[in-house]
Structures are given as structure tokens and as C-alpha cells.
Amino acid sequence: GEDVEQSLFLSVREGDSSVINCTYTDSSSTYLYWYKQEPGAGLQLLTYIFSNMDMKQDQRLTVLLNKKDKHLSLRIADTQTGDSAIYFCAEVRYSTLTFGKGTMLLVSP
Amino acid sequence: DAGVTQSPTHLIKTRGQQVTLRCSPKSGHDTVSWYQQALGQGPQFIFQYYEEEERQRGNFPDRFSGHQFPNYSSELNVNALLLGDSALYLCASSPDTKYQETQYFGPGTRLLVL
Numbered sequence: 001g002e003d004v005e006q007s008l009f010l011s012v013r014e015g016d017s018s019v020i021n022c023t024y025t026d027s028s029s030t031y032l033y034w035y036k037q038e039p040g041a042g043l044q045l046l047t048y049i050f051s052n053m054d055m056k057q058d059q060r061l062t063v064l065l066n067k068k069d070k071h072l073s074l075r076i077a078d079t080q081t082g083d084s085a086i087y088f089c090a091e092v093r094y095s096t097l098t099f100g101k102g103t104m105l106l107v108s109p
Numbered sequence: 110d111a112g113v114t115q116s117p118t119h120l121i122k123t124r125g126q127q128v129t130l131r132c133s134p135k136s137g138h139d140t141v142s143w144y145q146q147a148l149g150q151g152p153q154f155i156f157q158y159y160e161e162e163e164r165q166r167g168n169f170p171d172r173f174s175g176h177q178f179p180n181y182s183s184e185l186n187v188n189a190l191l192l193g194d195s196a197l198y199l200c201a202s203s204p205d206t207k208y209q210e211t212q213y214f215g216p217g218t219r220l221l222v223l
Contacts, residue, residue, distance in 0.1 A: 031210065035214070040219075043199065045213060048211060095165065095210055096157060097201075101150055102150075
């Protein structure tokens with residue numbers, strides 16, 4: 001089964017904030033990543049957080065990390081229709097990435 | 110600065126055939142990883158190449174093999190194709206540093222096995 005867990009679907013209205021959640025299992029992961037995948041495309045790196053941080057902000061994106069609970073979240077402020085995509089969280093194990101199944105974000109006007 | 114490139118973009122094969130997919134890493138990157146993404150799933154790690162050697166391997170059969178060339182580009186070969194090999198194959202490159210292993214992905218090759 002999947003070691004990285006994500007909710008499968010999130011629907012928001014344009015202008016609202018979106019929060020996508022993820023739980024991971026390997027407490028020794030050094031970095032945790034968020035990737036975005038639009039239909040028919042590859043994976044675009046959105047942001048990452050080092051394991052000794054608990055928050056990272058990058059323009060409209062805020063990543064929160066709770067190492068105790070192995071919980072990672074991605075908040076997108078002022079969500080736009082162009083943010084509609086599948087979002088994957090991933091943890092690093094032995095230099096390789098382990099992904100969740102992805103969360104489909106649907107932004108309606 | 111070109112990012113990760115992959116070829117071909119799409120491919121249709123029949124069961125039992127063999128396929129070769131190609132990847133050129135981002136400039137300055139020397140490590141290449143391959144992932145398989147089945148429909149509706151997250152990418153699954155196949156293997157990773159560094160210094161022309163397979164450094165790590167995921168849970169994939171020996172039908173999946175690869176190669177890395179001196180210029181760091183890489184190939185993924187799949188023999189005796191099965192219907193279940195239909196997927197998006199993603200290549201990712203990264204610099205080989207202990208402290209930053211961020212992987213950048215190419216657009217993928219979509220393989221359909223009939």
C-alpha cells in the first residue's frame with residue numbers, strides 16, 4: 001500500500017484558500033516536496049521544506065510541517081482557476097522519491 | 110537553460126515488443142532517476158543512475174533495464190512488454206550532493222501497450 005497518504009479530492013472557489021494535507025511515514029526523510037501535475041504533463045516542482053523547519057512561505061504557497069505527527073500541508077492563498085491540477089507530496093528515502101497518490105484540486109469560478 | 114527533456118512524447122507498442130525511452134538531464138545535473146506513473150496513481154520509482162551505474166532500484170522486474178551515458182543522458186529499456194506496462198514514464202534529474210537532492214522532472218513519455 002501507499003506509505004504517503006493524501007486525500008484524493010478538494011474543491012474550492014476562486015479566491016478562497018486551499019489546504020492540501022499529506023502524511024508520511026519515514027521520520028528520517030531530509031526533505032519533503034510538493035509537485036504539481038497538470039493534465040497530460042510531467043511534474044512541476046512547487047516547493048520543498050527541509051525537515052528541521054516547521055514552516056516555509058513562498059509567495060502564495062505556505063508549507064507546514066509537523067514532524068511529531070509526520071504531517072505536511074500545502075496552503076495556496078487566493079486560489080486561481082489555473083491552480084486546478086493534481087498535487088503530489090513526496091518524501092526522500094535513500095535519494096529516491098516516494099509519492100502519495102495525489103490530490104486533485106478543482107477550482108471553480 | 111534547457112530543463113529535463115524526454116523522447117518520444119508518445120509511443121504505441123504491442124505485447125511482447127521492446128521499447129527504449131530517452132532522457133537528457135537538466136544542465137549541471139549528473140544523476141538520473143526513472144519513474145512509472147500508472148493512470149490515477151503517483152509515480153513509482155524504477156531506478157536511479159549515477160556515474161553510468163545503476164545506484165538504486167525499486168520493485169520492478171528485470172525486464173526493466175537502463176543505461177547512462179558519459180554525457181549523463183539516460184535510456185530506459187523495457188523488454189517483453191505487458192499490457193500493464195502502459196503508463197507515463199517520467200525521468201528526473203538532480204545534482205549529486207548530499208545536502209540537496211531536489212529532482213526536476215521531464216514531461217514524460219506516454220506508453221500504450223496493445
